[in-house]
Amino acid sequence: MRITGGVWASRRVRGPQRGSAIRPTPDALREQAFAILAAELEDAVVVDLFAGTGIVTLEALSRGARLCYAVEKSRQAALLLAGNLALLEGAAARCEIIVKPALAAIHELAQRGVQCRTVWCDPPFADWEAGIAALEEVRERGVLVVGGRAVLELPTARAALPRGFEVERQLRGACLLRCTGEG
Helix, strand or coil, rough: CCCCCCCCCCECCCCCCCCCCCCCHHHHHHHHHHHHHHHCCCEEEEEEECCCHHHHHHHHHHCCCCCEEECCCCHHHHCCCCCHHHHCCCHHHEEEEEEECCHHHHHHHCCCCEEEEEECCCCHHHHCHHHHHHHHHHHCCEEEEEEEEEEEECCCCCCCCCCCCEEEECCCCCEEEECCCCC
């Protein structure tokens, strides 16, 4: 796997082991989404739900995010993510890995008063409804501010969308959503 843009563009990081359930976000999708989000990333706080290898977190940090919260319930994946952060100078200091299920992590972030304008949500496709629930929760808890954007990776374009969001743009294997706050 490689980072597609920013200060660490083209740097290689470790991917999942063969046979792993982790499905990293494809380069083409990251390039497309981050090209759209670029103006909002400088000095931003980003939440990466279902972070897996952390490639989206690394991409956001490479493109200027000040701080990322990488949420991943698997300890094994969180260790891979931490190892990838260690490969890039300064990345680990700008990322907090939260090893909890997404909804529990969102509750924690809300209690701590974390707010952001960008959320990436890449749930396992076998449980894509968890992504819908997680985005509804970041909206309801105020972690994602009204007007903020979310990238939701989906197994199919026909999947239901979370309440309180509108589709801003269809991407390759994902939707770029804007939080309307209504739901």
